[in-house]
Amino acid sequence: MRRWLNENLGIPVMLLLRGWALNRLIANLPIAAIRYAYYRIVCGFSVPPTSAIWMGAQFTGGALDQIVIGERCSIAYDSFWVAGAAIRIGNDVVAGHRVEFYTSDHDPDDPAFARRDAPIVIEDHVWIGSRAVILKGVTICRGAVVAAGSVVTQNVAPFTIVGGNPAKVIRMRGATEFTYQINGTPLFS
Ligand SMILES: CC(C)(COP(=O)(O)OP(=O)(O)OC[C@H]1O[C@@H](n2cnc3c(N)ncnc32)[C@H](O)[C@@H]1OP(=O)(O)O)[C@@H](O)C(=O)NCCC(=O)NCCS
Numbered sequence: 001m002r003r004w005l006n007e008n009l010g011i012p013v014m015l016l017l018r019g020w021a022l023n024r025l026i027a028n029l030p031i032a033a034i035r036y037a038y039y040r041i042v043c044g045f046s047v048p049p050t051s052a053i054w055m056g057a058q059f060t061g062g063a064l065d066q067i068v069i070g071e072r073c074s075i076a077y078d079s080f081w082v083a084g085a086a087i088r089i090g091n092d093v094v095a096g097h098r099v100e101f102y103t104s105d106h107d108p109d110d111p112a113f114a115r116r117d118a119p120i121v122i123e124d125h126v127w128i129g130s131r132a133v134i135l136k137g138v139t140i141c142r143g144a145v146v147a148a149g150s151v152v153t154q155n156v157a158p159f160t161i162v163g164g165n166p167a168k169v170i171r172m173r174g175a176t177e178f179t180y181q182i183n184g185t186p187l188f189s
Contacts, residue, residue: 001041002065017042023058030055032185045069052185053079061085061104063117070124074182075099077189084117085136093122094182096130096148103136123158125178145173 044065084104147163
């Protein structure tokens with residue numbers, strides 16, 4: 001279906017579907033199944049039935065089909081995904097409201113303002129606090145926690161809690177095994 005759309009509707013229509021329609025129309029539909037079908041058919045990535053991306057999520061970039069969401073994840077309201085490269089979310093990841101992922105930026109020293117893309121990897125059992133910003137090339141390792149409002153510019157070691165701008169280690173997480181489980185999208189979220 002996505003290949004057919006690419007081949008037959010041309011770039012302007014695809015931009016409309018992956019820009020305005022995705023971010024202004026689909027994003028705010030209260031029926032998650034419709035949003036997830038659109039993500040799969042038009043954008044090329046899937047949200048597993050055990051996981052959730054709540055309403056208001058906005059996406060941009062040429063690598064939307066390289067967004068990978070693991071099992072039992074919950075990404076709360078108004079997440080923002082700049083996918084110029086892959087964004088890979090592991091299993092059992094929880095993200096608060098308005099978390100932002102930026103795989104792309106520009107070289108500030110380059111007269112041509114060259115674009116730079118690098119993937120973001122979020123490993124299993126990471127918790128990302130609300131309004132955190134995750135920058136390109138960052139891996140947040142298993143079980144780590146990002147405090148609310150942090151800007152993560154470098155990799156985060158397993159089971160560490162980081163916070164601030166730029167995010168620095170606050171302390172180690174007090175558990176390395178977890179019993180909580182997300183299961184799907186709450187009604188009207
Ligand atoms: C990261 C967090 C879990 C820390 O919890 P905690 O360990 O109980 O934190 P404490 O209040 O004991 O603070 C520990 C230290 O971290 C600092 N800190 C806490 N939150 C911080 C933040 N968001 N940014 C920067 N530093 C932070 C505190 O100032 C304190 O520093 P100090 O030791 O120099 O005084 C919590 O602050 C947080 O950000 N929660 C996320 C909230 C959220 O997004 N909720 C949405 C639900 S998914």
